[in-house]
Amino acid sequence: MPSNVQAQVEKKLYLNRYRVDAGRPHIKIKDANVCATRCTAQQCVVCCPAGCWSSESGRVSLITDGCLECGTCRIICDEFHNVDWDYPRGGFGILYKFG
Amino acid sequence: MSEKFDVIVVGAGPAGNAAAYTLAKAGINVLQIERGEYPGSKNVQGAILYADALERLIPDFRDSAPLERHIIEQRMWVLAEDSYIGGHYRSAEFARPPHNRYTIIRARFDKWFSDQVQKAGALLLCETTVKALLRDVQGKVIGVEVDREDGRIYADAVILADGANSLVATRAGLRQDIRAETAALAVKEVIFLPKETVDARFNLSGQEGAVIEMLGSISQGMVGTGFLYTNKDSISIGIGCMLSDLKRQHLTPVELLERMKAHPAIAPLIAGGEPREYAAHLIPEGGYDALPQLYGEGWMLVGDSAGFVNAVHREGSNLAMTSGQMAAETLIELLREKRPATAANLACYRARLDASFVMKDLKKYRRLPETLDRQRQFINDYPALLNQAAHTMLRVDGVDKRHKEKEIFNAFRERRSLLGLLGDAYQLWRATR
Ligand SMILES: Cc1cc2nc3c(=O)[nH]c(=O)nc-3n(C[C@H](O)[C@H](O)[C@H](O)COP(=O)(O)OP(=O)(O)OC[C@H]3O[C@@H](n4cnc5c(N)ncnc54)[C@H](O)[C@@H]3O)c2cc1C
Numbered sequence: 001m002p003s004n005v006q007a008q009v010e011k012k013l014y015l016n017r018y019r020v021d022a023g024r025p026h027i028k029i030k031d032a033n034v035c036a037t038r039c040t041a042q043q044c045v046v047c048c049p050a051g052c053w054s055s056e057s058g059r060v061s062l063i064t065d066g067c068l069e070c071g072t073c074r075i076i077c078d079e080f081h082n083v084d085w086d087y088p089r090g091g092f093g094i095l096y097k098f099g
Numbered sequence: 100m101s102e103k104f105d106v107i108v109v110g111a112g113p114a115g116n117a118a119a120y121t122l123a124k125a126g127i128n129v130l131q132i133e134r135g136e137y138p139g140s141k142n143v144q145g146a147i148l149y150a151d152a153l154e155r156l157i158p159d160f161r162d163s164a165p166l167e168r169h170i171i172e173q174r175m176w177v178l179a180e181d182s183y184i185g186g187h188y189r190s191a192e193f194a195r196p197p198h199n200r201y202t203i204i205r206a207r208f209d210k211w212f213s214d215q216v217q218k219a220g221a222l223l224l225c226e227t228t229v230k231a232l233l234r235d236v237q238g239k240v241i242g243v244e245v246d247r248e249d250g251r252i253y254a255d256a257v258i259l260a261d262g263a264n265s266l267v268a269t270r271a272g273l274r275q276d277i278r279a280e281t282a283a284l285a286v287k288e289v290i291f292l293p294k295e296t297v298d299a300r301f302n303l304s305g306q307e308g309a310v311i312e313m314l315g316s317i318s319q320g321m322v323g324t325g326f327l328y329t330n331k332d333s334i335s336i337g338i339g340c341m342l343s344d345l346k347r348q349h350l351t352p353v354e355l356l357e358r359m360k361a362h363p364a365i366a367p368l369i370a371g372g373e374p375r376e377y378a379a380h381l382i383p384e385g386g387y388d389a390l391p392q393l394y395g396e397g398w399m400l401v402g403d404s405a406g407f408v409n410a411v412h413r414e415g416s417n418l419a420m421t422s423g424q425m426a427a428e429t430l431i432e433l434l435r436e437k438r439p440a441t442a443a444n445l446a447c448y449r450a451r452l453d454a455s456f457v458m459k460d461l462k463k464y465r466r467l468p469e470t471l472d473r474q475r476q477f478i479n480d481y482p483a484l485l486n487q488a489a490h491t492m493l494r495v496d497g498v499d500k501r502h503k504e505k506e507i508f509n510a511f512r513e514r515r516s517l518l519g520l521l522g523d524a525y526q527l528w529r530a531t532r
């Protein structure tokens with residue numbers, strides 16, 4: 001993702017309230033090699049509304065702190081089913097004030 | 100916790116709240132489980148509240164519910180790159196109480212609704228995620244497992260109101276997962292402006308509100324729609340597109356939203372405002388043909404987890420409430436007659452739905468998702484053509500009007516053959532009939 005878009009996303013996420021479950025990401029990549037070697041589209045990087053997914057020279061990484069818990073990455077990885085997705089523990093994660 | 104309840108409701112959105120409220124009012128011992136810190140903390144909506152569905156549950160809701168504005172004007176815009184064509188419907192009738200539609204802010208509304216549920220006697224457990232369903236040896240659902248110590252809780256029946264992703268039902272194999280072809284991602288922002296500014300920009304006073312539904316160039320060729328709703332002292336603005344389209348292109352959802360906000364028809368409406376929240380949520384838009392099995396041994400699906408969304412009319416919360424109420428009424432009848440919640444006995448839930456607007460409306464539009472997906476001209480060509488037509492007709496430049504009509508007709512024919520135009524009219528008619 002271009003850096004100006006990344007900055008736009010971060011500015012937006014900064015407005016939100018979260019209770020981060022430190023050290024316990026609720027979404028994981030099952031097999032990083034699949035992302036790096038087999039998935040050419042890497043659509044999770046484009047489609048995640050919170051910019052949690054990034055790709056650097058083909059290797060995909062995920063930081064779930066800003067996650068909006070929408071489920072998009074879970075659904076669109078439909079070729080390799082490589083996303084291990086769960087809700088955060090009860091009470092953690094995004095806390096919408098307005099919604 | 101190894102208690103036993105009559106009914107467990109998973110989720111405290113409109114579907115779960117309607118179900119728990121109806122059950123509790125009838126004196127049934129109901130436990131409601133919500134993963135958020137408070138009801139609404141995970142929930143996103145435009146949001147328009149349709150009074151009718153709520154009124155059937157809580158007739159005097161207007162006295163205490165946190166309502167933003169009652170809607171007196173509805174605008175429908177078809178946008179091209181730097182123009183829009185559309186219609187506005189404003190009526191003094193809409194300004195007279197009792198009002199028919201309101202804008203709301205979901206986090207506040209869900210909290211209020213949940214208060215009513217608890218006052219009616221239901222027990223609410225927040226900050227608790229349901230991980231799985233418990234079943235007996237025959238496979239009947241007999242309770243849930245939650246992410247707390249000794250997290251097994253039992254009940255005669257479980258109502259799943261856990262929303263669009265419906266992980267609980269999917270993991271239990273009660274339904275297929277939603278797919279990129281049947282779900283849309285919507286992103287949304289709440290932008291604050293002084294009430295007087297909102298009033299002036301939309302020609303409103305008091306608690307009057309206006310809403311705009313949009314389609315066309317803003318979805319960048321994808322099947323999708325945008326919205327802009329007035330709240331008391333803020334504006335909700337958002338855009339949603341089908342996941343199957345989103346994954347094929349290269350724009351991020353944030354860029355989509357920012358481009359929409361920069362459209363010359365939209366930018367002045369939100370200018371100077373202060374964004375205070377950014378949200379994203381899925382909408383199950385598969386319609387009638389994507390509906391899963393809705394009930395089984397000891398369980399029922401309601402609201403978004405059942406896929407009850409009318410995407411054409413942007414209705415979801417009302418279908419959620421009505422289906423929640425109907426699921427509850429089905430159980431109340433069974434519990435009173437001391438009959439078990441078997442699949443055979445729960446079939447009345449489906450019958451109730453079939454007789455109501457929920458299924459009738461979903462059936463009416465069953466062909467539309469497929470039509471829009473296959474017939475891209477409705478998204479790619481017509482918005483631009485309509486805007487171009489208006490531009491040609493309205494621009495005074497010395498060309499006579501008959502000539503202009505011809506020019507417009509030719510523009511349509513250039514992009515769609517005559518047969519194509521007729522075919523399109525037929526397709527659209529068939530899909531919405
Ligand atoms: C951007 C947008 C705009 C919309 N605009 C409109 C509109 O203007 N009008 C309209 O009527 N509809 C609209 N809809 C649709 C409407 O929001 C939904 O149809 C409605 O919220 C569905 O209600 P629900 O109770 O089924 O699900 P939800 O409101 O999603 O509630 C599900 C609840 O279950 C909880 N939950 C989920 N999993 C678990 C678990 N495992 N354990 C415990 N709790 C769990 C969640 O935290 C949540 O509180 C819109 C939707 C979106 C995304």
Ligand code: SF4
Pocket residue numbers: 029034035036039041042043044045060076077080081082083
């Ligand atoms: S879409 Fe799936 S497989 Fe492809 S990069 Fe993303 S997580 Fe990996």
Ligand code: SF4
Pocket residue numbers: 027047048049050051052053064066067068069070071072073074379
């Ligand atoms: S759930 Fe949504 S916000 Fe969270 S990482 Fe996946 S796509 Fe991004």
